[in-house]
Amino acid sequence: MNNIMIGRFVPGSSWVHRLDPRTKMIVTFVFIFVMLFASSWGTYALSAVFVVLAIRLTQQPFKLYWDGLKPIFWLILFTVVLQLFLTPGTPVVLHVGPLQVTWPGILNAIYVMIRFTLIILMSTIMTLSTPPTSIANALESLLAPLNKIHVPVAELALMLSIALRFVPLLMDETQKIMNAQKSRGMSFSTGGPIKRARAIVPLLIPLFVGALQRALDLANAMEIRGFKDAASRTKYRILLYGRQDVVAFIGTLIFVLIFIGIKISGV
Amino acid sequence: MAITFEQVNFSYGAGTTLANPILHDINITIADHQVTAIIGQTGSGKSTLIQHLNGLLKPTTGQVIVDDLIVTNTTKEKQLTKLRAKVGMVFQFPENQLFANTVLEDVMYGPLNFGYKTDEAKQSAQSALKMVNVAENLWQKSPFELSGGQMRRVAMAGALASNPDIVVMDEPAAGLDPKGQAELLALVSNLKEAGKLVVFISHQMDHVVSVADQVIVMQDGHVAAQGTPADVFNRDIDWFKSVNLDLPRAGQFAEQLRANGVSLSRRPLTLAELATMINEEYEHE
Incomplete structure (x- = not known):
């Protein structure tokens, strides 16, 4: 019961820990959104570099993240198997009864696995470096505009x-x-x-x-x-964007621009 | 049915990046047919220690020997079930474990799990309920209709119903009123008289000296002292400060006397002993 890493906060004082929770939330969201458009080795490699860099910046051992992936292993495997057998196309590599494994199927399965892993790693970075209450605060702050249309x-x-x-x-x-x-x-x-x-x-x-x-x-x-x-409560912790948040946003922006570049050039 | 700890170390999450060592090199022997009290400040490892007594936790290294069963890091769950049939465990606030439709059914849960037939289980549940003074008109009620004190006693009956040779209690007196506390101490004495080995954790030194034959003092996951109450509570006052423990009331009183120039040959455990000692040692003055 103690080894469930998903959503667990690990205290620390790394660069990522000190980022504004809203920054982490936005960056994570942007990353997941961008990952939906990844479709080639180049884009996946770039995304992996981005994630590895972010993990390094949390100053936590890779093993911690690896432990975090374990509970989701079966989910990933299930999706991979679905992709493997249910993608139509040619050439067909293998026949298993009524099912067939195609070359595009294999590629798809690998892509899906990488995509899943990277998205989970990225969300783990956020939850691991942000106390739950800060996540709730960030959400409140980011959704504040909805107050205008009477969402509580x-x-x-x-x-x-x-x-x-x-x-x-x-x-x-x-x-x-x-x-x-x-x-x-x-x-x-x-x-x-x-x-x-x-x-x-x-x-x-x-x-x-x-x-x-x-x-x-x-x-x-x-x-x-x-x-x-x-509604009328004041906050104990007031969220403020700082210089390092600007750095994080610029970093993410550069990532997105290169991503688009690779995507257009078709590597 | 004695209990022995041999070089027991325990860490939560052993072998992971988050390993958290709790117990360090525990070597203790708990004698049969005796009452042993475990004392020590919060976080000293008392609760972790007693969870080794019925295999809820297994030593990371070293071994725990209960009667003829040896528990090590690799002991299988099936073996542990055998062990648990011998050990009645009463946790802190045990009333949180109640779940069944009626009091009697709840108390029967343990015996049934340990292979008693229904009528056997019923019989031993009934005698356990009698032992802890739960009135018969409550037996068919829902446990959630009872008062806090009654729930506590039903939960204790639940641990005693499978007639264990060893009874372990984690702060059984916490949150009880004085009458409940007195009843609890009487229960501990009765269990001892019935030939059982009793281990309990307590923060109330007066409880410890009134029923315990042996005392184990824990500090930061180590055994800081072990011995009879007379030995342990006769230690230097500065040592008690170092392990953050109080003396029993009689001992505190004796310390105040000593500070005012009235010293006794040794530190008394109970108020009766204190009175006797003052009478004897200062008879002619």
């Missing part, structure tokens, strides 16, 4: 940050209840699927009871401190 952005951001705050608590709680029930002989790894599914009940019920209790406690605590609505 502040409330949504608050809900998001509370939800994020609850994730580690619930993980902890799950571990505790699991330990308690394991001590009473619970086993997830024996019996048929129905027996295994039933084994989860003694875990889920206490977890839900606890989560509801926590939510009530939090609601009470907020009300006691006079919470009415999120």
